[in-house]
Amino acid sequence: MRFIADMMLGRLARWMRLYGYDTLYGIEDDDEIIRVALAEERTILTRDSGLANRARKLGAKVLLLGSNSLEGQVGELRAMGIEFNELFPANARCPKCNGPLRRTSKERVKGKVPKSVYEKYDEFYVCEKCGQIYWPGWQWREMLKIDKKLRGEK
Ligand SMILES: [Zn+2]
Structure with missing residues (x-):
């Protein structure tokens, strides 16, 4: 849909x-x-x-x-019957531009994310349309909290 x-x-x-x-x-x-x-x-x-x-x-x-x-x-x-399944990363789209996200390798994001992020995380996703890079940092953890609330989980 x-x-x-x-x-x-x-x-x-x-x-x-x-x-x-x-x-x-x-x-x-x-x-x-x-x-x-x-x-x-x-x-x-x-x-x-x-x-x-x-x-x-x-x-x-x-x-x-x-x-x-x-x-x-x-x-x-x-x-109304719209399902909200578990968030990210499986099928998420880029919140900024609606483009599809795909998993990318650590090597490919080198120099494109802050050094501290590069050193700390191994999991990265990139938007195929706007190039925005995502990783499971604090912003993502905050979103997961909201996700749980939205889906009625405690
Ligand atoms: Zn995008």
């Missing part, structure tokens, strides 16, 4: 990507969101009932959310 998120749902969009969902974000114009959703068979994620109604009339799939919070929004999506 592929998505397109409206401008109010930036945080959710980044998390959808981390959970492996191909999610477009950054289109401001509602008509353009609907056009892209129809052309690419993407489901629109929005909190705007006006946009939701217009899109549905034109035949687009919409998931209308009510919550302000990331946790609430993920809860709503789970109730």
Whole structure:
């Protein structure tokens, strides 16, 4: 399932990507969101009932959310049957650009990450689209904590 998120749902969009969902974000114009959703068979994620109604009339799939919070929004999506499986690295996409991530070797990231990171970690992933490099450092551990919360694990 592929998505397109409206401008109010930036945080959710980044998390959808981390959970492996191909999610477009950054289109401001509602008509353009609907056009892209129809052309690419993407489901629109929005909190705007006006946009939701217009899109549905034109035949687009919409998931209308009510919550302000990331946790609430993920809860709503789970109730609608969207699965949130364990995070990273298996199927995650780049939270920055939606590109696919792939495992890369330590040698290949030499000079591209801080020296202390290079020395400390052996596991690296690179975004095939924007080149961003990821590793299981503190930022990642913080994300795993949020992931557990989002999926209702203690
Ligand atoms: Zn990227």
